[in-house]
Amino acid sequence: MAVAKPWGCPPLQNVPILGEQYTSREFFDHEWSSMWTKVWLLMGRSSEMQDPGSYQVEEVGPESFIMIRQADSSIRAFYNVCQHRGSRLIFNKEGTTDKIVCPYHGWEWASDGSLEYVQDPEDFKEGNPCDDLTLVEVNCEVFAGFIWINMNPECMSLREYLGPVWEEFEAYESEDWIRGPSSTVDVNCNWKVPQDNSCESYHLPAVHPQGLKWIEHSYKYCQFSWCEEGHNRMSIPMVTPSRSLEGEELEVDQQLEEMLEPWGLKAEEFKGRELETRQSVQSVKRELGGKYGYQFDQLFDDQLTDAYHYNIFPNVTISFAGAEYIGLQRMRPHRRDPERHYYDNFMYLSRGATTRLGITEPEERRFFKYGTELMNRQIADQDLAISTGQQLGLASRGYRGVRLAGQEGRVQRFHDVLEEYLDGSRS
Numbered sequence: 001m002a003v004a005k006p007w008g009c010p011p012l013q014n015v016p017i018l019g020e021q022y023t024s025r026e027f028f029d030h031e032w033s034s035m036w037t038k039v040w041l042l043m044g045r046s047s048e049m050q051d052p053g054s055y056q057v058e059e060v061g062p063e064s065f066i067m068i069r070q071a072d073s074s075i076r077a078f079y080n081v082c083q084h085r086g087s088r089l090i091f092n093k094e095g096t097t098d099k100i101v102c103p104y105h106g107w108e109w110a111s112d113g114s115l116e117y118v119q120d121p122e123d124f125k126e127g128n129p130c131d132d133l134t135l136v137e138v139n140c141e142v143f144a145g146f147i148w149i150n151m152n153p154e155c156m157s158l159r160e161y162l163g164p165v166w167e168e169f170e171a172y173e174s175e176d177w178i179r180g181p182s183s184t185v186d187v188n189c190n191w192k193v194p195q196d197n198s199c200e201s202y203h204l205p206a207v208h209p210q211g212l213k214w215i216e217h218s219y220k221y222c223q224f225s226w227c228e229e230g231h232n233r234m235s236i237p238m239v240t241p242s243r244s245l246e247g248e249e250l251e252v253d254q255q256l257e258e259m260l261e262p263w264g265l266k267a268e269e270f271k272g273r274e275l276e277t278r279q280s281v282q283s284v285k286r287e288l289g290g291k292y293g294y295q296f297d298q299l300f301d302d303q304l305t306d307a308y309h310y311n312i313f314p315n316v317t318i319s320f321a322g323a324e325y326i327g328l329q330r331m332r333p334h335r336r337d338p339e340r341h342y343y344d345n346f347m348y349l350s351r352g353a354t355t356r357l358g359i360t361e362p363e364e365r366r367f368f369k370y371g372t373e374l375m376n377r378q379i380a381d382q383d384l385a386i387s388t389g390q391q392l393g394l395a396s397r398g399y400r401g402v403r404l405a406g407q408e409g410r411v412q413r414f415h416d417v418l419e420e421y422l423d424g425s426r427s
């Protein structure tokens with residue numbers, strides 16, 4: 001089969017999508033208690049933590065989590081909080097340590113969460129705290145090279161949670177893909193604003209006009225679907241001159257030419273048969289991919305050229321672009337401000353791409369406040385620029401709620417699923 005099959009698309013519930021859902025502290029608190037604390041969250045990257053004691057720390061809302069490699073090479077995750085008087089334990093984003101030392105009174109925690117040293121243990125009337133205290137652990141699984149956690153002790157398995165996403169991600173064999181340019185931006189808008197944005201391609205002509213000539217962006221050529229588990233998917237044909245640009249002649253423009261070149265194809269070969277570029281690239285990639293270190297064996301033909309774009313509920317968007325790299329956006333809510341969030345924009349390069357480019361080490365992740373720097377990822381920078389402006393409008397008394405096009409159905413589905421967590425019917 002040349003294409004991945006569509007998902008089930010349960011009927012939309014059309015819950016209202018109103019401005020206050022992006023601005024109200026009450027709604028934000030409800031999301032925290034009824035949704036964030038119940039779902040699987042993509043948090044870290046396993047291949048970036050090779051040795052026992054290597055760790056990554058990530059915040060989501062008011063919580064911070066330590067993910068740490070164990071002596072038996074498994075990974076466990078703990079709330080980043082000392083059980084003496086509640087100090088946060090680690091303030092770095094990543095590192096390697098043989099013990100976690102609390103900065104306040106120097107208690108020492110082992111990587112398995114046990115307490116190994118306290119000062120003056122004889123002075124505790126309940127007995128030595130090392131005998132009964134441990135760090136508080138959360139569920140942790142590793143899948144597709146990412147570390148996922150769930151705060152709900154009664155949660156379903158990650159595999160069950162991901163539903164059809166699981167098998168489709170497995171096919172890309174992306175466990176050892178290496179982090180490319182990556183940024184975390186502190187942005188003044190609700191976390192749902194960019195997630196909504198990533199659930200539709202209706203904005204492409206207005207916001208990303210630079211890419212239209214090699215993407216078949218019209219909804220008529222895209223496939224949209226969503227699954228019972230709450231995630232959704234869109235595929236967009238790429239590496240083709242677009243038939244969606246009215247009144248323009250089909251041409252292999254310079255950007256498209258640059259996509260043909262690495263595979264030994266020339267623009268002039270396609271004179272008069274411009275619409276064959278996509279299939280030709282698929283064939284050459286199928287034939288030569290293995291030679292360059294790519295892993296295409298389990299992929300459908302269209303995955304070798306197209307964007308397969310997944311919104312994993314609640315806050316992750318992953319695009320596989322022609323099976324060459326992953327563009328990943330993750331929106332993490334601020335501790336207490338509904339009109340602020342942390343926008344992570346990561347790239348992971350496939351084995352074929354890193355071999356070709358000679359990359360062996362992950363790139364440094366940058367952290368900055370929106371407006372002070374650019375991510376230097378044009379599409380993501382354009383999306384964030386729109387998001388901050390939209391937040392201002394969502395806070396207006398003059399805004400009456402959404403009017404969605406059919407092709408924005410994934411936005412509605414995202415809010416329908418969120419509402420099911422909020423009203424308790426899903427958890």
Ligand code: FES
Binds near residue numbers: 083085086087105
């Ligand atoms: S709060 Fe951690 S040792 Fe006191």
Ligand SMILES: [Fe+2]
Binds near residue numbers: 197203208383
């Ligand atoms: Fe966009």
